[in-house]
Amino acid sequence: MKKLRSSFLFVLLLAVSMVIAACGNGGDDAGNGGEGEAVTSVSILTGGTGGTYYPLGGAMASIIEDETELSASAQSSGASAENMNTLKGGEAEIAFTQTDIASYALNGELMFDGNKVENVQAIGTLYPETVQIITTKDSGIESVEDLKGKTVSIGAPGSGVNANALQILEVHGLTTDDIKAQNLSFDESTDGIQSGSIDAAFITAGTPTGAVEALAATEDVKVISIASEKIQELIEKYPYYAEDTVAAGTYGIEEDATTVAVKAMLVVRDDLDEDTVYNITKAIFENTDKITHAKGKLIKAETALDGIGDMPLHPGADKYFTEKGVK
Missing domain, CATH: 3.40.190.10 (Periplasmic binding protein-like II)
Known part of the structure; x- marks a missing residue:
């Protein structure tokens, strides 16, 4: 009986330690854009209805819905700086921003003084702003x-x-x-x-x-x-x-x-899972012919890492661009 009780306690302790280890690893992965959060829908923060982000965001939402199993919608907003803060608050998944604003947010400079945005990573740059x-x-x-x-x-x-x-x-x-x-x-x-x-x-x-x-x-x-x-x-x-x-x-x-x-760029919350962001990145950059706005012709995988600056690339986007041979 003692031997049986000892074996049961050993198995129980082993199971508990495995759960703790798994939780620890999961936290590290999510924080670095690893496994992250699987979602079924995404919202894309754009800009005012009179700008360029808004029609492009609508086109990209349609592409994502057509090419992936996600539902997607574009939202008008106050554009770059507001979008970064909204992603920081976890209230959307993807956003348009300027590369300079992304840099300010990442480093806590200018309008982000004392308010760093550290949970956002890049999908890629798009076209000159x-x-x-x-x-x-x-x-x-x-x-x-x-x-x-x-x-x-x-x-x-x-x-x-x-x-x-x-x-x-x-x-x-x-x-x-x-x-x-x-x-x-x-x-x-x-x-x-x-x-x-x-x-x-x-x-x-x-x-x-x-x-x-x-x-x-x-x-x-x-x-x-x-x-x-x-x-x-x-x-x-x-x-x-x-x-x-x-x-x-x-x-x-x-x-x-x-x-x-x-440059205009697309950014994403770093807690989205790799597969989701990979599928989104692939859908957008392989279907730019479906974007009727004039800027659609400038959006190319080959130039998507130009001007990305110090903003880290999401692992899902990195996987796609690595497959395409883009560095």
């Missing part, structure tokens, strides 16, 4: 310096647009004290330009941007160029920028406008 300084031909504004004293929309406080606007003003020796700053969405900005309540607006989005296209239907739009030496100064101080161009013909403009861009 062009900083567009929008006005009209009749405004008399020809340069960034001409914004002095004007009523200018610089995006919502803490937004990616706001950071871009402040940095561009900075290299031109200007601050918000030099302009009449307004914190408006894309649609509000273009409506304000049309009504005459504001003179110009900073809009960071893929071109063509829906809100600006709507403005161009009724007004002669002008995109303000940034001087080459100021572009170089900006890139030297903030290396996540790259020189970019709004091509002639966009919004009906007659000549190229030189400016800068960051």
Whole structure:
């Protein structure tokens, strides 16, 4: 009897130790984007309805539903910075953001000072996010310096647009004290330009941007160029920028406008399981022909790791890009 009792106790202790070990390993894996959480539906945080994220998010949600067993939906939002904080709170699974904002969030800088976002990983970068300084031909504004004293929309406080606007003003020796700053969405900005309540607006989005296209239907739009030496100064101080161009013909403009861009990227909560994120990544990057927006042509697996910066890649995305030979 004693021998039987001893054997039972040994088996019981062994079972308990195995459960404890399994729980310990599971916690480590989940924290590093390993097994993670299997889900049946995903929500994609985009931006305002007048921007580029929103229509792209809708197209990607449709692709995910068609190509995987997941249900998916796109949600309008306050875009990059808000999206990172929403993912931090666990209230969505996937989001669009700018690469510069992702870096700020990861490192707890600028609008994320003391508020690091550490539970988010990258799926991949998508296309250039062009900083567009929008006005009209009749405004008399020809340069960034001409914004002095004007009523200018610089995006919502803490937004990616706001950071871009402040940095561009900075290299031109200007601050918000030099302009009449307004914190408006894309649609509000273009409506304000049309009504005459504001003179110009900073809009960071893929071109063509829906809100600006709507403005161009009724007004002669002008995109303000940034001087080459100021572009170089900006890139030297903030290396996540790259020189970019709004091509002639966009919004009906007659000549190229030189400016800068960051990159749009997709990010995901790190507690989603590897298979789910693998399937999502594969679905999106192998079905870009189903994206009717002009930016769909720029979304390629071959360039999806360009400009990803210090944001870690989710293991599911890493598995897909490794299979494709993308480094």
